[in-house]
Amino acid sequence: MTELTLVHGDITEQRADAIVNAANSSLLGGGGVDGAIHRRGGPEILADCRALRASRYGRGLATGRAVATTAGRLDARWVIHTVGPVWSRDEDRSDLLASCYRTSLRVAAELGARTVAFPAVSTGIYGWPMDDGARIAVRTVRESAAPEVEEVRFVLYDERAYEAFETALAIEA
Template sequence: MIEITLVRGDITQQHVDAIVNAANSSLLGGGGVDGAIHRRGGPEILAECRALRASHYGKGLRTGQAVATTAGRLDARHVIHTVGPVWSREEDRSALLASCYRESLRVAAELGAGTVAFPAISTGIYGWPIDDGARIAIRTVRAAAVAPITEVRFVLFDEHAYKAFETALAAQG
């Protein structure tokens, strides 16, 4: 069974096997978590992302998919890039958000990762309501648990996000 832990802090400072990046589809860096991972991880991550764009992902990474690169200078072995959906009032995109977590865990397991750190995917600039995002994240990770992963750590930037994930975790016991 996977242990789910919550941490308030900076995902780029986590000592884990794999850090999940809430990437944009270009894989070439951006703002928020994506920008922080690229800045702290160094040029090695961007170089691998460019190689991915030149080969399998010429049009970019599709929403809900995941792909891994080196972690560069981060205290991790891998960065798993996933593109979260932009929240919409008109269209239910929750299956795409769940796919980000599920696909990231699948890639992590293929890499032999035992510990994985996630941000709150899509809850920043993509506008996903934090309470719903937390519920989907916790539910999906619990359902998608796969060996050799033993710990999933949600690294949450502020107290509001931490409280939302704490509530979701307690509710799903």
């Protein structure tokens, strides 16, 4: 059974087989977690992302999908890029958010990753309410983690996010 843990900190400082990046569809870097991973991981990540854009993902990576690259200088083997949905008051996009976690875990299992570190996908600039994002993340990981993945670590940058995930872990237990 996969162990779910919480860490208050910076995802770019984690030691894990795979670090999940809350990417934008271009795969070419951006702000928030995406920018931090590209900056800390170095140019190798961007080179892999450009190669993906030149081959299979010419139009970019679709929302809810995931793809892996090298981790560059991060203390990981791979970065799994996933594109979260922008939150909408008028449209339920929770299946797309759940898909980010589910497809990232599938990619991790295919790679042989035993430890996976996730940020709180879509809860930053994409505006997803933190409590709901935490609930979807925890529930989806509990339902989707392959037995090969021994630990899923939610790496949460601030206290508010940590508390939301702590509550979701207790509720979804």
